Amino acid sequence: MERAEVESRVKKVTAEVLGVEESVITSESRFVEDLGAESVQSLELVAAFEDEFDIEMEEDAALKVKTVGKAVDFIQKHLENK
Amino acid sequence: MDLIGGFIEKAKRLKKRIVFPEGMDERIQRTAERLSREGIAKPVLLGKKKDVLSAVEQRRIDLSGVEIIEPLDSPEMPRLVSLYCANRKGVKTGVAERLLKKDIIFGGMMLTAGMVDVMIAGAASTTASVIQASALTVGYKPGISTPSSFFIMVLPDGRILFYADCAVNIDPDFKQLAEIGVTTANSFAKIMGQQPKVAFLSFSSKGSATHPLVEKVQKAVCAAKEMAEGTVMLDGEFQVDTALVEAVAKKKLKEPSSVAGQANVLIFPDLNSGNIAYKLTQYLAGAGAFGPVLQGFAKPVSDLSRGAKVEDIVGISAITSCLT
Structure with a gap:
């Protein structure tokens, strides 16, 4: 999958789960500080990414990812290994 | 009978169903064996059945x-x-579906659905993940936005005090502090069957010092009084000697207080003071410290420290059963 496509789907899912406008989300956006994610939502966000891309991510490692751009990298790595 | 022995006897009468999501953990399996054998509670373990059964066989644990x-x-x-x-x-x-595949989320949903009465986790996971899973599944009690915790402190002379919050909230704002006070009062009433007298602690007694840190506690007392609507005896801000010693309270306070000098629930202004105080009481005064017991969730959930022994987990199971 092209990086651009992964990025656009990551933004769509982030917007849905966190209830923010997709247009405000950039690669640099931090889930907690910029997009207002509460700690409880981070578990749902990880599950939503897994569902969107049909992958399994290691939870502790996934929860350490802080920005949208880093989430794209993280997910792309999983897609390559699929 | 000691305090935990008393809780165990009470739990036996209540016979609550307790779900343990960490069914593969040896200490959890041994706790389940004891709870079931002694009729303290009805344990439910989560995990891959085949793996759990072969582990208990190897460990000679009877989970019949x-x-x-x-x-x-x-x-x-x-x-x-x-x-x-x-x-x-x-x-x-x-x-x-993906979330429910996690045992701790599944356990939380069993609790939400009423299939069990209590969830106990944390033998193999962090406090933060137990809190997150509980927040997503059982949610908070009405009017509560902050989960918190308390310790039951048993002094050598037999006196029992509840300390909060010594484990979860690092720097609660005044509203959170008020919630912690009211929630701990309710936990005290439920577990001890006695009237809680809640003191909000500071380094000032009723305005004897002026500082933003004192002001936070004063605002918390006002907010807590509003939340409790007269149903709970709570007061502050007090220095801890004013809260605990009648003679000091008489000397330091101009107006009478129903709490000062006789507090049985101590609310600390932040995690620095709370955590230090409970450990000082434990190690210098030789008190027993039981907890942290989580509170604020819509149904009883307990966290375990990762070093918890079977004896501790049995005790927490009994205490949490009494919170239902």
Whole structure:
């Protein structure tokens, strides 16, 4: 999958789960500080990414990812290994 | 009878169903064996049935009376997934299905659905993940936005005090502090069956010092009084000697207080003071410290320290049963 496509789907899912406008989300956006994610939502966000891309991510490692751009990298790595 | 012995006797009468999501953990298996054998509670273990059974066989643990549920195989899964989606608006079925595959989330949903009365986890996971899973599944009590915790401190002379919050909230604002006070009062009443007298602590007694840190506690007392609507005896801000010693309270306070000098619930202004105080009481005064017991969730959930022994987990099971 092209990086651009992964990025656009990551933004769509982030917007849905966190209830923010997709247009405000950039690669640099931090889930907690910029997009207002509460700690409880981070578990749902990880599950939503897994569902969107049909992958399994290691939870502790996934929860350490802080920005949208880093989430794209993280997910792309999983897609390559699929 | 010692305090925990008393809770165990009470728990035996209540016979609550307790779900343990960490069914593979040896200490959990040994706790389940004891709870079931002694009739303290009805334990339910989560995990891969085959793995749990072969582990207990190797460890010579008798789980004959204990229910083991494998979430992925459970006929309840679809019902719990739709309940999750109904409670957490906007979460897609596929996402809920993935979350429910985690034993701790499945356990939380069993509690939400009323299939069990208590959830106890944390033998192999962090406090933060127990709190997150509980917040997503059982949610908070009405009017509560902050989960917190308390310790039951048993002094050598037999006196029992509740300390909060010594484990979860690092720097609560005044509203959170008020919630912690009212929630701990309710926990005290439920567990001890006595009237709680809640003191909000500071380095000032009723305005003897002026500082933003004192002001936070003063605002918390006002907010807590509003929240409790006269149902709970609470007061402050007090120095800890004013809260505990009648003679000091008489000397330091101009107006009478129903709490000062006789407090049995101590609310600390932040985690620095709370955590230090409980350990000082434990190690210098030789008090027993039981907890942290989580509170503020809509149903009873308890965290375990990762170093918890079977004896501790049995005690926490009994205490948490009394919170239902």
